[in-house]
Amino acid sequence: MKPMRIVFLFAALINAWGQQPAPTKASAVDREISAVEKQIVDLAEAMPEDKFDFSPASLNIPGNSYQDVRTFAQQVKHVGASNYAIWWPLTGDKFPDEFLGGNGPESLKTKAEILPFLKDSFALGHKAAATLTIQNMLENPGHSKSTRLRLAIFGVEHAFDHYGQMVEYLRMNGIVPPATRERQAQPPPEPPPVRSRAEETLEWWNHIGNKLIALAQDFPEDKYDFKLQKDERTFAENLLHVAAVDYDLISRVSGSSIGPDFGKDKHNPPRDSYKTKAEVVKLITQAVMDGAAAIAKEGDTGLDRTQQFGWETGRHVVHNSYIWMTGIEHSTEHFGQLVVYYRANNLVPPESRR
Numbered sequence: 001m002k003p004m005r006i007v008f009l010f011a012a013l014i015n016a017w018g019q020q021p022a023p024t025k026a027s028a029v030d031r032e033i034s035a036v037e038k039q040i041v042d043l044a045e046a047m048p049e050d051k052f053d054f055s056p057a058s059l060n061i062p063g064n065s066y067q068d069v070r071t072f073a074q075q076v077k078h079v080g081a082s083n084y085a086i087w088w089p090l091t092g093d094k095f096p097d098e099f100l101g102g103n104g105p106e107s108l109k110t111k112a113e114i115l116p117f118l119k120d121s122f123a124l125g126h127k128a129a130a131t132l133t134i135q136n137m138l139e140n141p142g143h144s145k146s147t148r149l150r151l152a153i154f155g156v157e158h159a160f161d162h163y164g165q166m167v168e169y170l171r172m173n174g175i176v177p178p179a180t181r182e183r184q185a186q187p188p189p190e191p192p193p194v195r196s197r198a199e200e201t202l203e204w205w206n207h208i209g210n211k212l213i214a215l216a217q218d219f220p221e222d223k224y225d226f227k228l229q230k231d232e233r234t235f236a237e238n239l240l241h242v243a244a245v246d247y248d249l250i251s252r253v254s255g256s257s258i259g260p261d262f263g264k265d266k267h268n269p270p271r272d273s274y275k276t277k278a279e280v281v282k283l284i285t286q287a288v289m290d291g292a293a294a295i296a297k298e299g300d301t302g303l304d305r306t307q308q309f310g311w312e313t314g315r316h317v318v319h320n321s322y323i324w325m326t327g328i329e330h331s332t333e334h335f336g337q338l339v340v341y342y343r344a345n346n347l348v349p350p351e352s353r354r
Helices: 003-019 025-046 072-091 111-130 148-172 178-185 197-218 235-254 277-304 320-344
Strands: 306-309 316-319
Touching: 025 072, 025 111, 025 148, 025 178, 072 111, 072 148, 111 148, 197 235, 197 277, 197 320, 235 277, 235 320, 277 320, 306 320, 316 320
Parallel strands: none
Antiparallel strands: 306 316
């Protein structure tokens, strides 16, 4: 399909969607009625005629309590009769007493006679749903103690109750319910593509990086030099430290110097060089972005390269993937510290406001 035709087709679909009326209470209930109607009718049609009088009592299961339970035919008629009994107050239609509850008319014996009765009862349900409005849905129709909305929904609930029973009747006769057959006939969904290790590493790098950036952007500037203890880093110094360590690790993995020159103590940039909140936020943001770019550029091959590395544990030959995880863990550690700084100032961290 040519690009221009795709554009026109997309525009037409958007226009069609835009023309669809907003859902109403009536349409929402009607959709639920349609759902249970399909399930029940398909089930009734799937049961063979010679099994319509089946009841679990006929299986003589030891210790069972199936005596006097409804046959399949009576289940179908009961759903139909109950539909009439539940929904007629909403429409005001009049029906013979034998239509209203119980097992329905005794005169209906065969599958061919029972199915139209069932289908007509759901037609009444659709008619009942159409009467619902915002204005009347909480009214009690006639002498009913239930509201219009409750009656409309109760018909669906009741039908689903008996649908569950009727499913078992089919299975007791070795018949797979239609809904199950439809699901089994569908091809299994394609498994999602396996992400590369670089993509997974990038996700975690960005995850903690963005959380730190959110803290940096949100914390009040007049509290940037706050610290809990005399010998601790301030809030700003924690962020500067994380950025500096990130750049050290990025440079190691990339094999070239990346990021600013932080001077003699490369892991602790002087606060005087980054005096404002805006400067600190810019540095930590850029460090996260440069790290993400390096991970994406190097890919899985870069993760598998090895080099000597180690701070507190001594120098070992490690994969670059280990170095990236060190950076992610280090950032997470300082994120936790900065959350404590938030709470100490009676502030709620952004992550906790969601």
